[in-house]
Amino acid sequence: MLKLPLLLAVLFLPLLLLSRSRKDPRPVTPARVIRVVFFLLAVIICVSLLGLFSGASAMDPLDTLRRLLAGTDDSRAWLNSSDGIILFSIRLPRILFAGIVGGSLAAAGVVFQGLLRNPLADPYILGISSGSAVGALCALLLGVGSSLGVSGLAFLGALLTVFLVYGIARTQSELHSTTLLLAGVIVNAFFGAVIMFLIATAGDRQLHNAMFWLMGDLSLAQWREIGLAGGFLVAGGGLILLHGRALNLLSVSEETAHQLGVAVERTKMLLLLCASLITGVAVSTSGIIGFAGLIVPHMMRLVVGADHRLLLPAAVLFGAAFMIVADTFARTLLSPAELPVGVITALCGAPFFIYLLRRRG
Amino acid sequence: MNAIALNAVGFRYDVNWVLKDISCCIAKGEFVGILGPNGSGKTTLLKILDGMLKPQEGRVFMDGKPIASIRRNDLAKTVAVVSQDFRMTFPFTVREVVLMGRSPHLAKWRFEGETDLRIAERAMELTDTMSFAARSMEQLSGGERQRVFIARALAQEPQILLLDEPTAFLDIKHQIDFFDLVKSLNLKNHLTIVAVTHDVNLASLYCDRLILLRGGRMHIEGHPDEVITEANIAEVYQVTVGVDRSPVTNRPRITPCIGADPKNRSL
Numbered sequence: 146m147l148k149l150p151l152l153l154a155v156l157f158l159p160l161l162l163l164s165r166s167r168k169d170p171r172p173v174t175p176a177r178v179i180r181v182v183f184f185l186l187a188v189i190i191c192v193s194l195l196g197l198f199s200g201a202s203a204m205d206p207l208d209t210l211r212r213l214l215a216g217t218d219d220s221r222a223w224l225n226s227s228d229g230i231i232l233f234s235i236r237l238p239r240i241l242f243a244g245i246v247g248g249s250l251a252a253a254g255v256v257f258q259g260l261l262r263n264p265l266a267d268p269y270i271l272g273i274s275s276g277s278a279v280g281a282l283c284a285l286l287l288g289v290g291s292s293l294g295v296s297g298l299a300f301l302g303a304l305l306t307v308f309l310v311y312g313i314a315r316t317q318s319e320l321h322s323t324t325l326l327l328a329g330v331i332v333n334a335f336f337g338a339v340i341m342f343l344i345a346t347a348g349d350r351q352l353h354n355a356m357f358w359l360m361g362d363l364s365l366a367q368w369r370e371i372g373l374a375g376g377f378l379v380a381g382g383g384l385i386l387l388h389g390r391a392l393n394l395l396s397v398s399e400e401t402a403h404q405l406g407v408a409v410e411r412t413k414m415l416l417l418l419c420a421s422l423i424t425g426v427a428v429s430t431s432g433i434i435g436f437a438g439l440i441v442p443h444m445m446r447l448v449v450g451a452d453h454r455l456l457l458p459a460a461v462l463f464g465a466a467f468m469i470v471a472d473t474f475a476r477t478l479l480s481p482a483e484l485p486v487g488v489i490t491a492l493c494g495a496p497f498f499i500y501l502l503r504r505r506g
Numbered sequence: 507m508n509a510i511a512l513n514a515v516g517f518r519y520d521v522n523w524v525l526k527d528i529s530c531c532i533a534k535g536e537f538v539g540i541l542g543p544n545g546s547g548k549t550t551l552l553k554i555l556d557g558m559l560k561p562q563e564g565r566v567f568m569d570g571k572p573i574a575s576i577r578r579n580d581l582a583k584t585v586a587v588v589s590q591d592f593r594m595t596f597p598f599t600v601r602e603v604v605l606m607g608r609s610p611h612l613a614k615w616r617f618e619g620e621t622d623l624r625i626a627e628r629a630m631e632l633t634d635t636m637s638f639a640a641r642s643m644e645q646l647s648g649g650e651r652q653r654v655f656i657a658r659a660l661a662q663e664p665q666i667l668l669l670d671e672p673t674a675f676l677d678i679k680h681q682i683d684f685f686d687l688v689k690s691l692n693l694k695n696h697l698t699i700v701a702v703t704h705d706v707n708l709a710s711l712y713c714d715r716l717i718l719l720r721g722g723r724m725h726i727e728g729h730p731d732e733v734i735t736e737a738n739i740a741e742v743y744q745v746t747v748g749v750d751r752s753p754v755t756n757r758p759r760i761t762p763c764i765g766a767d768p769k770n771r772s773l
Contacts, residue, residue, distance in 0.1 A: 172602055172605055172618060172623070173602075173617070174617060175617055258596075262596075263595070387615055388614065390612070390614070391614070393598075393606065396595065396596050397594055397595075397598070397603075398592065400558070400587075400589065401606075403556075403557075403578075404558075404582060404586070404587045405582050405606060405607070405610055405662070406578050406579035406581070406582035406583075407578075407609075446597065450597070450599070450602070451596040451597050451598045452598070452602060
């Protein structure tokens, strides 16, 4: 149990170090971005190792390392033992997936908040959450489309919702942020009703699975999903990062962006599409993990500033670390029972956010 | 050579023409004011000049080139805009905002280099914003914010500066400070200025030439002496004013005649 406070310390204390360097009045440089990236990568490695050795069956890290390095035959045998399987076939993929989901949600949160110029925006604001939930519940409760699986249907649901929302909001050649937000709210409300209907008519036995999916569950990840979500995060995140300066201008106002030479409509569409796809892929396997995509961008903005060329990579990496820690809590707090990770993200994210806000004011 | 030339420009959002038959030339280094009541098309005209709106009729030339043939990014190197003061959603610092002005000069993935930093610093010195370069925009007053936005516009190194009611929310001191600064940039740096404003007296003080719009058409253009007359103001704004000359600058100035009786000139 001592590990949990240690995890929190490893996650949050480095932020204080980073935020001190925020006093630096110079603008963002590539060197500074790289520094922050390596710093946060180190944090991710630390929390991952801590997470790897926390859980229902206790393992000694040093002993494990010794066994791994002991010699080829010996370590291969150990890998097939129950300890080896738990570490590398259950915990490691889960930690990787937690990191990818956390990074994806944070990236999408940064983009949606910046593009819509709305601090309350999160990755789900355009209805991706409810759309994929309808898809997932169709699979879980009604057994529709079993060949696609839960995540396949959830991704389909997310994709259809995104196109529906854009379709509603788009007028001729322009896409207004306010209309987009409203369309998202309406679609969210409609699918919310569909979700309620599905739950109300479901049998007791299926309900537990459905509730877990709705609150976010990282245990479903296989290597295939990890590769897929990771690939989307790297490709989409890279594309967003390439438009970091344009996103800065768009987050001031669309007129500003236009006056400073940005092709507003095209860039907006591209960024929204990237963020939506990243979210859709992650959510389709993880379920709806609330709060991380809202709070991590804010934390990072307080720590590294508003420039998206630094904010985006920082948020992705810290989002990953945050989610790994939250999932470790979810696995171990009531072990051997598990909590939905969404409960943890909200429980430990909110107080820290309040602290950051107060410290600043 | 003309900085801006408009040839029979017409624009409409839907069926009704917001601007019709606008033809005028603005010479390099000129300070031109655009006046007119609400809905007369002033801001629409400015948005055509910054490439935001494309007119359905007529042609617009910047520096002798048709505006439609100029790439978005290249236009931003020639034309800069300062609009009404507004609050930002996110906590950018003053220096970051000024550096945004370098954006059209940089390739998509490039960071600002030493040259860009130097240009931004000079812009901040000119606008007297250097002292709060590291502060966040949300900590500034309205007057300070507008100076930062001028600095950003200067960092673009434009030849033309468009102002869209830039002093709408400023008190009289900051209004004067703002226009003094713009005027000095106009005189020293030969920046062409086109300013949309509601303040007839301010326009009269600072502009070389005024364009008075009425219902999307040009009512009259010329020196403030020709434009600011009792007849023109009454016709365009539907108010009765007295026009005399400022004892300080000898420019025409208006005083509205208030009260129920339009003939009442006692004020």
